[in-house]
Amino acid sequence: MDFPLYFLDGIGNRLMFAIIAITHVLINHPLAIGAYPLVVALEFWGWRKGRADIDELARKVTFVLFLVTTTLGALTGVGIWLGAALIAPFGIGALLRIFFWAWFIEWFVFIAEVVLVLIYWLAWKRWAEGRMKKLHMGVGVLLAVMSWFTMAVIVAILGFMMGTGSWTADQNFMSAFFNPLYAPQLLFRTAYAMLGAGLFVWFLQFFFTEKGSDLRRRAVRFISIWVLAWTPVCAIGAVWYWGRVPEAARANLDVALMTQKYSQWNDSFLLIVGSIVGLVLLIALIGTIRPKVIPHFVLIIPFVLSLYMLGHFERAREFLRKPHVVADYMYSNGVRMDELPVFQRDGMLTYATYVRHRTVTESNKLEAGEDMFVLACSRCHTTTGVNALTDKFNTLYGSDPWDEAALNAFIENMHLSRTYMPPFPGNDKELGALVAYLQQLQATKRSVLGAQTRGVDVPPPRATGTASN
């Protein structure tokens, strides 16, 4: 809130960010973390058997991996940084201060990863014989290790955002690695990446091998054994992870509503994991015994399902994290838990930087209310777009003009009845302003422009004096 706030009042900030982050995960897990080890295994196998055609298949697959991971994969990774600076500058700023060294190490690993990808692909034909070939495979192995390592660090940070463990007391970021979710999440994601890679490369090889050829038969068998080996690990990881969630998110799950949501997820979760694992095992088994039987479109089904499973995990993780961006420390709208009582007593506008008015009056009520909306709600809601407040209140109170007292009562207590939302971070007058603004919004449906289009305002200089108390 002490930053000019970027706001997309149509698709919403969250969706914009989710598109970047999910693309990254969906590419990075199967195509980088999972597929490089698989390709190196293929290369090794071809080398042991002295078969140039297997080597060539591995090379072609690597070309595809290279094209996708160095563009979409790497850039959506950087995009997470760039996007977070817009949708939650306070959150990413705080996390960066906590995790600087972790991220710094992670960055070195990322550099190593990129350099190794470049070498692995560009040197394939040049390092083809004798010792050089071994060196090439060595580069591949190292690449696989580095890709995995980047994930190992990120998973710690993700777990930390859900439960800070002892961090609030000792401010030591290593506590993230002792998070109860850490090990199971890492196991699950690793196995998931391997599995997804198997399905992806299996699909891809159809384009590089000929129908009925010996190469295709062997490749399919090889990949199905790979998939067969990783599927149970993935299932174990998933169940272990899921079982630990309540422990990690206890603060949230204590609340009945969360428990309801969780048990709904729990049912669908068991269904999803069960059916994917069953299906994948079946396909991989057939692939092992009768490699020719499986046509390529069949592979799309478990691949898409497994992407869906990952999406399910990410969504549940995000939801359980709410209303915080850093558990026990900062809410998703950037208000720290410690400053909340100050805002509720003196008013948030009093201390905010980029707002039009310091105090609410009868004449500035609507503008002040809009600013309160931007500060308190806009990180999660839009006015009339995705997750729109107009829709939300319409479902609650119908489409007749909303009752002032009801809106007041709702917002004042929203953190009690809807525990995924932070408390309203302002005083009574600001609440009144927000309510007046919302009532006007219901009538006009006028959308709000973010700092990236409208710019920012600073209240008149005299008021700045008050602000610096």
Add this chain to the structure above:
Amino acid sequence: MNIPYILLTPPVPRDLALELPLDPFSLEILLVGLFLLHILFVNLMVGGAILTVFFELLGRLSARYDRLAREIGKTITVNKSLAVVLGVGPLLCISLLYTAWFYAANGLTGNGWILIVPLVILAFLFSYAHKYTWERWTGRAKQHHIVLGAASAILFMSIPFIFLANINLMLFPDRWTEVSGFFSSLQIGNVFPRYFHFLTASIAITGLFLSGWFSRKNFPMERVMPTFTRPEVRRMFYKLAFWATVAQVAFGPLLFVTLPSVGITFELLAVILTGVALAAIILAMMWKEVTSADHRIGRLYWPIVAAFTVLVVFMATGRHVYREASIDDHRQLVVDRTDKFQAVELATLMRIEAGLGVGQATATGPTGESVFKNCAACHAVDKVLAAPSLREVYSIYADNPSGIVDWAKDPGVKRPEFAPMPSFAHLGDEQLELVAEYMLEVGAPEGQDSGSDGESM
């Protein structure tokens, strides 16, 4: 220090309430060092993309340049990936050191900022397409191939521009309120002179790089570019680097003159003048190389590279000195404001811990009225909000408060016109009993005088 500047009353945000993970000075060193590494590859990426298209166009006149263009194009693959990956480190450092300034600039130019992601992806994909279709798109398709290369070069050139606009805007907090959108931010500071300075530097550095790259021993010149000789290529790129550096001598002063005066200090002047002197030495060395005989050319290559490195270090330090000086006063305001706020926050927290409250009734134990806040969003006395009114609740539960408790712990679905009521089991029996009593009290037809209405309704 700079009085007119202070009078403009810039926005003074509060900083984050966490310590930096490293002392500012070390962070500054890290930032400058890592940034240099990053910008080197950015220069090579942008310069490479421009020169590839340039020589491919020349190749329409004389086919030998097409071979050369292709070889330059191949260097982009590695350089562009390194440029991106090496950018993350300085990005982390700058976000830490200048959190309130950098993120403010990002937010104010948000759409341009986030466009970086798709633009870079496109630039990379185009550059791959350009590289891997070189042999296939010949004859009539050659035109398309050149257009593809030009498109990727333009994309490559646009990305540094967006970054530069941000780095520039963050220096001028007193002008932030004038910005509305990426394009309007370009009027502030001196984005364009800086950008041209950067582009010419890219050509100079890429020229110097290629001069060494193509004359290295294991470069298969005879196979891939048989119509060129090493000294010839070497001289050509030396000349390019030379003239680009000369052009810098023109852009340099322009850059300096257009710098807003807030950050100009004697230190900055000293750093820049030293840089200019170095540039003169480099130019002399390069000219010596250009004019020396074929068998002697290349002797000064590494000394030139070394001098260039020093020059770039000076320029980067100059930038940093300017940045520090221009936000120095403002940073002091931010620190003061942050401190003052934290004092208020601490005092409030201590009051709460001492049981004094903050001025709101949070310290006393729950009453029926206070627990009812959980319900008030949907239930009102006479009105139907998102649930039956208390009058109706009374009519059902008048003699049965524990029925309300049971319901609230495990609400059923009776009335299809409402969204279902969430469970409130987490409040516990004690609180639910209080609220049940309260509901019946205020919901009773003759009970309005019990004194508990008013603001909660």
